[in-house]
Amino acid sequence: MRHEAPSTPGPPGSPILSIQRGHTRDIPTGLPTHSHPEPMLMSSAGATVLGSVGARDWLIPPGYGLWIPGGYEHGGAVLHHGELSILHLDTEHCPITWTEPTGVAVGPLLRELITHLLRIAPHDPSRRAGETLLFDLLTPLTTHDIQVAVPADPRVSVIAERLLAHPDDQRELTDWADEVHASVRTLSRLFPAETGLTFAAWRTQVRIHAAIQLLGRGxxxxxxxxxxxxxxxxxxxxxxxxxxxxxxxxxxxxxxxxP
Structure with a gap:
């Protein structure tokens, strides 16, 4: 990512270690998986990023952000290029203590606060108030991740693999039963046992997961x-x-x- 210069560290006790902002066009399509001890906030003004944090996928479209606690392995892919901001935070002084990845809305005021804090000097008299308001505006959202459990039993894993590759496949269990040489009753039992969902509900999860990625690409x-x-x-x-x-x-x- 082509960054503006990272912000200089704030005064002693500041919860923000650094702020980076730039365009995603200069970074690889795939973001390598890594971790760091400090938490971070990734927010998008124009980019759409599919983030992988732990075992979950998160879509970060414009106007949204993702809080990633320290120590979590994370990576991802840029689906649509645009502006992205990343804040690295001081665990000791940060007022946010969320222990799980958490989605947030990033409205115009929050974006302007990030811009302001990026540009001002460490001891600017408005910095403390700006930081306080920034963290006050961070409110958890309903999760934007869709988890798809993949069954292990070979009779249903074949079906799962086909649907993951072709979510528009319209075949029902009666059709699949002939192909995998198992009864409809057996397949109806295996899907909840292996995934926690009925076949219809699991297929819906697959379709919505695929849809999120398509929507993110425009x-x-x-x-x-x-x-x-x-x-x-x-x-x-x-x-x-x-x-x-x-x-x-x-x-x-x-x-x-x-923006």
């Missing part, structure tokens, strides 16, 4: 719905909201909040 809601197996966009929107708590437009870089 694919329209209608085209995304078709690509993941929904004939009618209204049915897709309903399923998407049920799984994520948000509308597809929240994840679409073309519809997301921009």
């Amino acid at each position: 694919t329209s809601v209608t085209a995304t719905a078709r690509a993941v197996g929904y004939r009618h966009p209204s049915a897709f929107i309903t399923a998407f909201r049920r799984v994520t708590g948000h509308t597809p437009g929240t994840y679409n870089s073309a519809d997301a909040v921009r």
